[in-house]
Amino acid sequence: MKYTGKSLTVGDHIDTDAIIPAIYLVSSDPTELGSHCMDGLDPKWKNKIAPGSSLLVAGRNFGCGSSREHAPVALIGAGIPLVIAHSFARIFYRNAFNMGLVPIEVGDAYSEFHEGDAIEVDMPAGKIINKTTGKSITFPPLPESMRAILEAGGLAAFVRKRLDGKV
Amino acid sequence: MTFTLAQKIVASHSVIPLGESEAAPGRIVNCRLDLVLANDITAPLAIKSFMLMGAKKVFDKNKIALVMDHFTPQKDIASAEQVLISRNFAKEQEIVNYFEGGDAGVEHALLPELGLVGPGDMVIGADSHTCTYGGIGAFATGMGSTDIAAGMALGESWFKIPESIRVSISGQLPAYMSGKDLILWVIGRLGVDGARYKALEFDGPIIEAMSVEGRLTMANMAIEAGAKAGLFAADQKTLEYCRAAKRKSDKEIHADPGALYEEQINLDVSGLEPLVACPHLPENIRPVSELKDLAVNQVIIGSCTNGRISDLREAAKILSHRKVKKGLRCIVLPATPGVYRAALKEGIIETLLEAECIVGPPSCGPCLGGHLGILGAGERALATTNRNFRGRMGSLESEVYLANPAVAAATAVAGVITHPAAL
Numbered sequence: 001m002k003y004t005g006k007s008l009t010v011g012d013h014i015d016t017d018a019i020i021p022a023i024y025l026v027s028s029d030p031t032e033l034g035s036h037c038m039d040g041l042d043p044k045w046k047n048k049i050a051p052g053s054s055l056l057v058a059g060r061n062f063g064c065g066s067s068r069e070h071a072p073v074a075l076i077g078a079g080i081p082l083v084i085a086h087s088f089a090r091i092f093y094r095n096a097f098n099m100g101l102v103p104i105e106v107g108d109a110y111s112e113f114h115e116g117d118a119i120e121v122d123m124p125a126g127k128i129i130n131k132t133t134g135k136s137i138t139f140p141p142l143p144e145s146m147r148a149i150l151e152a153g154g155l156a157a158f159v160r161k162r163l164d165g166k167v
Numbered sequence: 168m169t170f171t172l173a174q175k176i177v178a179s180h181s182v183i184p185l186g187e188s189e190a191a192p193g194r195i196v197n198c199r200l201d202l203v204l205a206n207d208i209t210a211p212l213a214i215k216s217f218m219l220m221g222a223k224k225v226f227d228k229n230k231i232a233l234v235m236d237h238f239t240p241q242k243d244i245a246s247a248e249q250v251l252i253s254r255n256f257a258k259e260q261e262i263v264n265y266f267e268g269g270d271a272g273v274e275h276a277l278l279p280e281l282g283l284v285g286p287g288d289m290v291i292g293a294d295s296h297t298c299t300y301g302g303i304g305a306f307a308t309g310m311g312s313t314d315i316a317a318g319m320a321l322g323e324s325w326f327k328i329p330e331s332i333r334v335s336i337s338g339q340l341p342a343y344m345s346g347k348d349l350i351l352w353v354i355g356r357l358g359v360d361g362a363r364y365k366a367l368e369f370d371g372p373i374i375e376a377m378s379v380e381g382r383l384t385m386a387n388m389a390i391e392a393g394a395k396a397g398l399f400a401a402d403q404k405t406l407e408y409c410r411a412a413k414r415k416s417d418k419e420i421h422a423d424p425g426a427l428y429e430e431q432i433n434l435d436v437s438g439l440e441p442l443v444a445c446p447h448l449p450e451n452i453r454p455v456s457e458l459k460d461l462a463v464n465q466v467i468i469g470s471c472t473n474g475r476i477s478d479l480r481e482a483a484k485i486l487s488h489r490k491v492k493k494g495l496r497c498i499v500l501p502a503t504p505g506v507y508r509a510a511l512k513e514g515i516i517e518t519l520l521e522a523e524c525i526v527g528p529p530s531c532g533p534c535l536g537g538h539l540g541i542l543g544a545g546e547r548a549l550a551t552t553n554r555n556f557r558g559r560m561g562s563l564e565s566e567v568y569l570a571n572p573a574v575a576a577a578t579a580v581a582g583v584i585t586h587p588a589a590l
Contacts, residue, residue: 026245095311
């Protein structure tokens with residue numbers, strides 16, 4: 001599976017209250033949550049998103065804070081399918097897989113990507129190409145079992161498929 | 168056997184029996200669960216995932232806890248409807264431990280008080296502060312709603328056995344310092360991601376002398392250093408606490424001598440002073456005296472961190488025969504109905520009302536900017552809660568400072584951040 005898009009960048013320790021403030025947690029609808037994506041960082045930030053062709057690049061400890069699954073759902077709802085980060089907070093990382101948001105941890109190499117760079121991510125190969133600068137980096141490909149969860153669209157859909165004998 | 172507390176508890180719950188060499192950090196293990204928890208914000212999503220999975224019945228109706236505590240009492244129509252989803256599910260699944268209304272309190276204060284968690288238990292909760300139960304020797308960790316749905320359906324979940332960081336605390340604890348200050352110190356030392364994917368384990372003479380409530384406060388904030396769990400041995404004090412919660416057959420649990428830790432941190436508390444975490448991260452700690460004279464508009468005393476009876480006692484000692492500064496709102500939310508009743512019996516509620524505090528119902532409310540004490544642009548709060556992220560308690564232009572209940576009470580009286588000894 002490949003993802004292409006332009007990068008949107010955020011800094012270190014972007015917490016779940018920044019991704020989706022608690023006042024919006026009275027909904028679990030992706031579109032509704034997506035319409036408030038990053039409101040805790042800057043209510044105008046979401047205007048930069050080109051749904052389906054924006055990829056997020058973040059610094060250290062992305063998604064720290066609460067266990068709210070609404071955070072990856074808000075990103076997906078806003079049209080962001082994938083996050084490249086220096087590192088992820090533990091609960092967010094697990095939630096991202098479960099919700100079908102692709103999390104890629106790359107350490108210091110995240111600094112190779114700047115706002116607006118054209119990026120291509122090749123999941124099976126474990127490679128990210130920055131088409132703007134011509135540089136590319138590699139990451140350990142995800143185990144097939146984790147890719148299967150992402151490809152099913154998240155853990156619930158994956159469990160359902162398994163229960164139905166389709167995987 | 169030479170196991171850390173984390174290795175010991177995870178290994179004992181492994182679905183497939185593990186030999187000593189197989190319980191090494193990094194190994195992924197499927198574990199049996201003793202309790203699966205969700206609240207009014209996270210349960211509706213978990214229920215949605217449970218249905219999507221095609222699950223029909225929860226694995227054990229006695230081992231699920233649903234606590235309606237975040238936006239309780241229901242703050243608006245949308246939050247009331249979230250509770251409805253949870254209530255209907257609880258009824259349909261005959262879930263025994265469903266709490267809403269007069270029997271509900273802040274989940275991480277309520278469940279230990281009711282004896283629903285105990286030493287050696289394996290607990291997952293759709294709330295990041297589930298790590299609180301490490302204070303009584305349980306391996307407890309926060310997960311998202313869909314992992315909780317899988318846990319509710321299967322009674323199992325997967326865990327990577329974590330590396331552990333051991334924090335040994337000794338010295339003479341200065342006046343007005345408590346568990347809150349010690350965990351803030353640890354978060355300041357490690358940073359907000361310093362224990363990411365790892366377990367923290369606390370020991371030493373100060374921990375042995377500390378009340379179980381103090382340990383629960385410390386374990387509660389392990390997540391603020393990124394930790395998966397914050398663990399304390401279960402000793403005689405723990406067992407006494409659990410017996411008072413009507414639990415009968417708990418046993419002591421300790422790490423094995425010679426267990427391997429990734430890092431050893433030693434803290435001598437002698438000569439320290441109470442700490443305050445400044446905006447907008449819990450790692451931004453400063454001694455309280457360095458912040459003196461910083462004016463605040465609101466003080467919150469409560470939450471899963473510091474809303475227990477010992478916290479209210481600390482605050483009341485300082486507020487007794489004093490008044491909250493005119494124009495400042497000091498909101499006290501006892502964490503559970505049990506804490507509220509005890510405070511009433513001990514005359515603490517009377518003391519707080521005499522001091523002109525606002526005493527509200529048990530609720531997470533303002534801690535996450537839900538309701539019952541929200542900040543406007545330019546306002547500043549000092550709270551006994553656990554997070555001071557930007558906008559956490561209301562406006563993106565507001566500020567939250569975190570401290571212990573004694574500092575909170577002194578600040579409420581003075582109207583500026585104040586060391587209790589300076590009143």
